[in-house]
Amino acid sequence: MADNNLVQVLVVEDEQEIRELMALHLLRQGFKVTECTSAEEAMNEVAKTHYSVFVLDWMLPGLSGVELVERIRTKNKTAGVLMVTAKTEPQDIVLGLEKGADDYLTKPFNPAVFVARVKALARRTQSEEAAPGKPEDxxxxxxxxxxxxxxxxxxxxxxxxxxxxxxxxxxxxxxxxxxxxxxxxxxxxxxxxxxxxxxxxxxxxxxxxxxxxxxxxxxxxxxxxxxxxxxxxxx
Structure with a gap:
């Protein structure tokens, strides 16, 4: 079971109401949450803080969430990345996953499902970070x-x-x-x-x-x- 108090989550969403809702639910579960409104702002955060989980909107001002995933992966291979998107076409979801996202959630979303997805990624990430590069026998x-x-x-x-x-x-x-x-x-x-x-x-x-x-x-x-x-x- 993950210790949520040790998990840093970066939420990147330009719509204030949605961003604050995500942050509120994660904070209630004990996660440490930082909020960003753009990919550029997020990359500044990535440069100075290690995040275990990223929650990314697809359609952001400037760089898209998919472009942001690629940049995150150049710096952090083990973090869990959840794409939250209004795009529901299979080809869009496949693109996001192929660019480096681990999971996706379509809008509008159920808050309980959102939290469960973040928890799942946090557990996996903490397990990998505890033994980096060592595959399980x-x-x-x-x-x-x-x-x-x-x-x-x-x-x-x-x-x-x-x-x-x-x-x-x-x-x-x-x-x-x-x-x-x-x-x-x-x-x-x-x-x-x-x-x-x-x-x-x-x-x-x-x-x-x-x-x-x-x-x-x-x-x-x-x-x-x-x-x-x-x-x-x-x-």
Missing amino acids: EIQVNGLRVNFKSYEVSYNNEPLHLTPSEFKLLGALVQNRGVVLTREQLIENIQGEGINVVGRTIDTHVFGLRKKLGEWGDRIETIRGVGYRVKMDSV
């Missing part, structure tokens, strides 16, 4: 155990037999739990010697994986028109 999530050294997977101590593609797919999802991965990102994770994945065949792999995982497979969310995500537990 084994991950356990709600009874599921994935061992990246032995390539073994079990659920409630019962071994599961996955294909190489299914193992790589599950590995990518649990390593990035709480984060939306596009089909293109998942294809990149799966491609390799003897494995060729094209187009929407990723959906077929997810279907097979869910069947083998049984009830745990319900944790793999379909983000329509975009990709997939493993749900994080609420706190």
Whole structure:
């Protein structure tokens, strides 16, 4: 569970009412929040303070939120980035994710969902910052155990037999739990010697994986028109 008192969040939103609403809900959860109205103002903040989570509007005066994501990523590889946008077309959402955002939320949004998304990113970011650059040999999530050294997977101590593609797919999802991965990102994770994945065949792999995982497979969310995500537990 993340200690929100240690998490610095930068909210970049030019509409005052929305920005203050976001900040209020995050402050109530114990986050340290800084507010900015433009990408330029945000970059000044990034230059002097380390932020664990960024909440970015897409349509900002001057540089857009998508352009800001790219600039943030040159300085901070581990921060969680949540795009909050009125753009709802799948191609727009995919673009934001491919530029470096971890998750997205469309306007108007439910404040409880907004806070849950930020918490999920904060947990993941704190975990990565605690052991920078050190990949986990084994991950356990709600009874599921994935061992990246032995390539073994079990659920409630019962071994599961996955294909190489299914193992790589599950590995990518649990390593990035709480984060939306596009089909293109998942294809990149799966491609390799003897494995060729094209187009929407990723959906077929997810279907097979869910069947083998049984009830745990319900944790793999379909983000329509975009990709997939493993749900994080609420706190």
